[in-house]
Amino acid sequence: MTLISNHMPTAELQALDAAHHMHPFTAGAELAKKGARVITRADGVFLTDSDGERILDGMAGLWCVNVGYGRKELAEVAARQMSELPYYNTFFQTTHVPAIALASKLAELCPGDLNHVFFAGSGSEANDTNLRMVRHYWAAKGHPEKNIVISRKNAYHGSTLGGASLGGMGGMHAQGGLPIPNIHHINQPNWWSEGGDMSPEEFGLARARELEQAINELGEHRVAAFIAEPIQGAGGVIVPPSTYWPEIQRICDAYDILLIADEVICGFGRTGNWFGSQTYDIRPDIITIAKGLSSGYQPIGGSVVSDEVASVIDNAGDFNHGYTYSGHPVAAAVALENLRLLEEEKIVETAATEIAPYLHEQWKQLEDHPLIGEAKIVGLMGSVAMTPHKESRAAFASPVGTVGYRARERCFANNLVMRHVGDRMIICPPLVITRAEVDELMARAVKSLDETYAGLKADGLLVPAS
Numbered sequence: 021m022t023l024i025s026n027h028m029p030t031a032e033l034q035a036l037d038a039a040h041h042m043h044p045f046t047a048g049a050e051l052a053k054k055g056a057r058v059i060t061r062a063d064g065v066f067l068t069d070s071d072g073e074r075i076l077d078g079m080a081g082l083w084c085v086n087v088g089y090g091r092k093e094l095a096e097v098a099a100r101q102m103s104e105l106p107y108y109n110t111f112f113q114t115t116h117v118p119a120i121a122l123a124s125k126l127a128e129l130c131p132g133d134l135n136h137v138f139f140a141g142s143g144s145e146a147n148d149t150n151l152r153m154v155r156h157y158w159a160a161k162g163h164p165e166k167n168i169v170i171s172r173k174n175a176y177h178g179s180t181l182g183g184a185s186l187g188g189m190g191g192m193h194a195q196g197g198l199p200i201p202n203i204h205h206i207n208q209p210n211w212w213s214e215g216g217d218m219s220p221e222e223f224g225l226a227r228a229r230e231l232e233q234a235i236n237e238l239g240e241h242r243v244a245a246f247i248a249e250p251i252q253g254a255g256g257v258i259v260p261p262s263t264y265w266p267e268i269q270r271i272c273d274a275y276d277i278l279l280i281a282d283e284v285i286c287g288f289g290r291t292g293n294w295f296g297s298q299t300y301d302i303r304p305d306i307i308t309i310a311k312g313l314s315s316g317y318q319p320i321g322g323s324v325v326s327d328e329v330a331s332v333i334d335n336a337g338d339f340n341h342g343y344t345y346s347g348h349p350v351a352a353a354v355a356l357e358n359l360r361l362l363e364e365e366k367i368v369e370t371a372a373t374e375i376a377p378y379l380h381e382q383w384k385q386l387e388d389h390p391l392i393g394e395a396k397i398v399g400l401m402g403s404v405a406m407t408p409h410k411e412s413r414a415a416f417a418s419p420v421g422t423v424g425y426r427a428r429e430r431c432f433a434n435n436l437v438m439r440h441v442g443d444r445m446i447i448c449p450p451l452v453i454t455r456a457e458v459d460e461l462m463a464r465a466v467k468s469l470d471e472t473y474a475g476l477k478a479d480g481l482l483v484p485a486s
């Protein structure tokens with residue numbers, strides 16, 4: 021049975037969308053010719069489109085719908101909160117129950133002494149907060165010149181001026197005059213593409229040591245912080261070699277700089293623990309949260325900061341920063357209920373102990389597919405690198421992303437949402453995915469990869485870059 025609510029025919033919706041709606045990260049004119057797929061409803065791990073097709077969402081929306089779609093509890097909490105107190109701010113010596121309850125719950129869940137939350141409306145905003153906060157922190161301690169933040173190429177930290185500058189996406193920096201000053205980018209731990217003849221372990225160490233080199237070149241007295249995602253998400257689910265994070269933590273301990281872990285994707289159960297920092301045994305001074313915090317049911321993000329950082333900021337007069345919707349009561353209430361579901365229904369635990377091992381076994385088998393070089397997966401986030409020549413880990417001769425786009429189109433045609441980043445394919449399904457649904461995901465993924473491979477062969481595109 022398919023449920024289609026009463027709406028205009030798909031073609032009319034697409035025409036209006038093309039005429040009036042500008043899409044993020046999209047070539048508008050190209051999409052207008054083709055027509056966007058109209059999603060009308062969703063339940064569990066499945067989306068339904070305006071033609072009644074059921075699509076398996078292998079990406080949990082944009083890495084965020086951790087509890088899956090259609091949880092009535094979250095809708096009910098939102099409705100109740102809207103009737104009781106739809107909005108109030110926390111700027112001028114006021115507060116409200118949802119912000120208090122969510123902040124204290126986060127203090128309980130977050131590792132170490134990350135006990136203080138500054139709320140934002142999104143991950144990008146939270147990283148803007150982090151940038152201003154770490155600079156303000158060092159200025160308050162008498163070191164205003166300690167204002168450079170080190171980040172990494174191919175990192176994703178959001179789309180605001182600050183977030184995109186912290187990020188290391190070349191395509192984003194090429195538009196609109198980015199990055200802003202005093203952001204320094206080092207290389208990423210992407211062994212498959214950049215590891216050359218080194219073993220993954222040697223390469224992980226070498227890439228981590230670029231942080232130490234950068235600190236020494238810039239001067240420790242100039243560096244405020246290092247920011248990184250435990251696992252790069254939008255960069256292509258780049259799982260760092262095992263040697264990488266221990267060495268980064270050693271360097272952060274040896275020098276007087278702050279460590280910011282961007283947990284926007286890795287947080288809230290994605291990597292098999294509540295936070296990616298726990299999976300990699302790292303001790304950040306600040307973490308960025310968003311996405312899974314509300315499972316995407318409401319826009320909310322935040323910065324969770326250590327006792328020490330909070331104490332310096334709190335004792336330095338007004339922190340001249342905030343968003344109208346910082347700690348929005350409806351978003352906060354929904355996030356709190358989402359955390360309750362994740363915890364009480366043991367969603368984080370079940371995903372880690374029951375589903376992840378089952379999915380990993382099948383995902384790793386993709387390395388036997390003729391198109392796949394490496395298959396990486398941690399918790400419920402995974403990627404495969406496609407290659408025309410496995411032994412040399414060669415890229416394709418065609419422009420980067422050509423093959424990825426073709427594979428994504430095959431997935432879409434087979435009613436599976438799997439995203440491509442360059443010529444890597446990635447998955448990040450809702451944490452509530454069942455074993456039967458994992459089987460379905462894998463069946464559709466393999467079918468799509470088979471079709472992609474056949475298409476590349478037919479079109480003479482299985483050619484390594486020289």
Ligand SMILES: *Cc1c(COP(=O)(O)O)cnc(C)c1O
Pocket residue numbers: 083141142143144145147176177178179249253254282283284285310311321
């Ligand atoms: C998505 C993302 C952001 C940005 O969050 P928005 O809510 O889109 O602003 C920041 N960091 C990481 C690691 C992300 O994946």
